[in-house]
Amino acid sequence: MRFVVIQILLVLLLNGVRAQTTLFKEGDKWGMKEGESVLIKPIYDSIFNFDSLNKVCLVCFETVSAHPNKFIKTLIHSYHCNYLNKSGERLVIHLESGDTNSVFQLQKHTSEQLNTKSEYLTVGVKSADMHDHRYLVNKDFKQITKKAYEDIHFSPDNSFLVGKIRNENNSIYEGLLSKEEELILPFKYSHIKFNTKDSLIIGCTAGQGAYSEDDIFNYEGKKVSSYHRHVELATKKFVVEKVFKPDEHLIILNLETKEEKVQYAEEVQYFNETTVLMMNEGHWFTYDVFTGKKRKYETPKKK
Incomplete structure (x- = not known):
């Protein structure tokens, strides 16, 4: 209220x-x-x-x-x-x-949706179990999705639909759909992320048990690789994994040499094909994965 x-x-x-x-x-x-x-x-x-x-x-x-x-x-x-x-x-x-x-x-x-510049709305309809079943429409009132989801939205570059469903155990999973609602990636992931620069999709399985794997796909839906550690960021040249225990840190894997480097940062973002943007203790810096050089960065672009 x-x-x-x-x-x-x-x-x-x-x-x-x-x-x-x-x-x-x-x-x-x-x-x-x-x-x-x-x-x-x-x-x-x-x-x-x-x-x-x-x-x-x-x-x-x-x-x-x-x-x-x-x-x-x-x-x-x-x-x-x-x-x-x-x-x-x-x-x-x-x-x-x-x-x-x-x-x-x-x-x-x-x-909140009325205060954004998005062309789209997700609207919820109460079901018999009192959960919101959401549909995607544009602001010209054209209905985009015919099926109901726990949530539904476009991917960052509008290439796909990212949907959520609630299963019989009341757990929520994400899956990937085409714009025609054809299933591309099954509803088995805790979260789906994108690297639109390299046309890669990351299916995260955080919280799903010790033997779960994070999967990386190309835009055709073909699996490129899988990792037991949590994948924070994936590119065509390197992968950034996050380890939570015994201390939280990042492992940056060079896909060509298979060399791993440890870095400590609270946040990491894609910067360019060889570099990531990191934040640690409130300070931002760029880190070149291949040369190991760090540079102070003043105004990071939030994504």
Whole structure:
């Protein structure tokens, strides 16, 4: 409840930044104007203004209900919302079951997506087990995925879909799909990462037991190699592995010479084909894997 109140207050404060559309209130209900014309009638308990692309807004009704535990007197406030475009059309999701859904519960990611420049939204539909089953759509209301996932999003370079599913043991795994939802990598990984420069995919199995392996694939889905240690970063020329015990450190493997070098760093990122960017004790530096040279680095680019 506290999150919802904070989100609504922030949205009301930030709406003045939107030049084309403004919110207005009649009684205790909210509407929206475009210039002097009423775009959305004041019938809603809350409105999230149009996104930065000026394509989608969120309009919500508040419901108040008793707590399911009769001994708890606190009332439950929830918001049920519709996504609208400039024409007043609702986003309608076609579910796997054949039903449709156009009402979405207000959650953290629901409103946060409107403040990004992404062309896409992930929208959640409550299932019978009360889990969110999410679908991917674009902001022109074209539905991208037909199947439901625990979560679904594009890879960093939009080449693939990365999906999450929840299995019968209530564990969540990631898998890789084509844009047509064809399975490329099975749903068996704790996390999937990408090196878009070298067109490599890393399937991490952290937390899955001592005998699990991290796998590296090319963009065709062919396995290139596997490692018992956790793979923090993979390139065509070297692999950075992370060891957690007895002390946390990195092992950088030269794929040509098979030489391993130990480095201590809290964070490591790809920099170029021979160099990584590292951070240790708040200080950033570049490290050339092949020469061993380190250089101070002032302004790392967060990825």
